[in-house]
Amino acid sequence: MSAAPDKFDLNRLPSYIDHTLLKAEATPEAVLKLCDEARQYGFYSVCVNSGYVADCVRYLAGSGVRVSAVVGFPLGASCSDVKAYEAARAAELGATDIDMVLAVGRLLAGDETYVRDDIRAVVEAVRGKAIVKVILETGLLNEEQKRTACRLAEEAGAHFVKTSTGFGPGGATVEDVKLMRAAVSPDIQVKASGGVRDLATALAMIEAGATRLGTSSGVAIMNGAGGVTGY
Template sequence: MKYTLDDFARLIDHTNLHADATHEDMKKLCDEAKKYHFKMVAINQVQSAFCAKQLKETDIDTGAAIAFPLSQQSIASKVFDTEDAIKNGANEIDYVINITELKAKNYAYVKKEMQAMVATCHKHNIPCKVIFENCYLTKEEIKKLAEIAKEVKTDFIKTSTGFGSSGAKVEDVKLMKAIVKNDVRVKAAGGIRDSDTFLAMVRAGADRIGCSKGVQIIKALKQRMTDDKVSSIEIKR
């Protein structure tokens, strides 16, 4: 598949999830998203109303992070926070799974939680992204989660919060994609700071990229395409 610069920009969830982010930081995030035509701004739930207002009458989504980054909340709490975020203008949701219950092999709980979150999002015609936090998981746990996600029919499965001990890895993206195939999309996030890493994640099967360095990445890709005198880059997956 050939990607234009805008195609690449539309893969990016432009991210600021820092606890000390100011209103000025959030406005800058939204202004950059509009300037570069990113797909979404990825923000903490409490920023939903502010960012939705900034992005009104654009095709850029407001993506609220739920139970972020530790996910030590009940299912009911996560559902409540999701409804609250949506009421305040969020139109994409990224939530973190209950890692404690996964480690306990309580797959029924993990599935019940995912079903509740997906149902809540789909009731509002909003995509739901399930964050695995792969740095804490074994390959078998990643496989099991991907299998549950495929069965539940969530919209995306996501590698990381970016706040764990490590972020996205190419091998994990490949593994996740191999399990869900085209039934569920894959989002790579965490530690994606340059164009080479960005392209590697796309080649591995990532359908969306969460990063705080989207501006730098798009500028680097633009320069690469200018130097090569091409209007698109072919990605083989």
């Protein structure tokens, strides 16, 4: 699905965007505004903390906009069964996408079995109900660790690998998206998240191989593309 920016059909851009609000201070009113924007622009989903899933599902009913929920966010250090329960509960409430943070510290320690099993617990908890994106937090990893994380995510049955939480050091880079795209099979997709704030950056991530963009700047990106109509 990669395409050069000058050839990319901008009418497809909204379907790449997970419109995101994950700040601790996000109020119910702010989350509903996020939903309104997603409905207006036709974004793929809103991405919220699990406590807001039910609100978003109810508010977006009939709109075609999906709801993504983060799990083990933003540190990835929760117990695996807690991650699995949070994911299952979010899916039960209507989330179709689960964005989980992998166990970063365990990866840095070289405990591949733990990392793989941690991801698999979430995948199994929502099988048939939601897809799973695995957040690597690339700013904390070297290239070898990024490749290892991608391999483990695929082995565990994940559907996407994702760059960043947006709360750690750094964010999505073109280089990381290319590395991740090359590190997984064509069956696995790549989500760029963290620092995707304008049209040029969004298109660069898509050119590098991202098929989903996590951003709190969806409206700004669409305004850069000319708004809702007349791209």
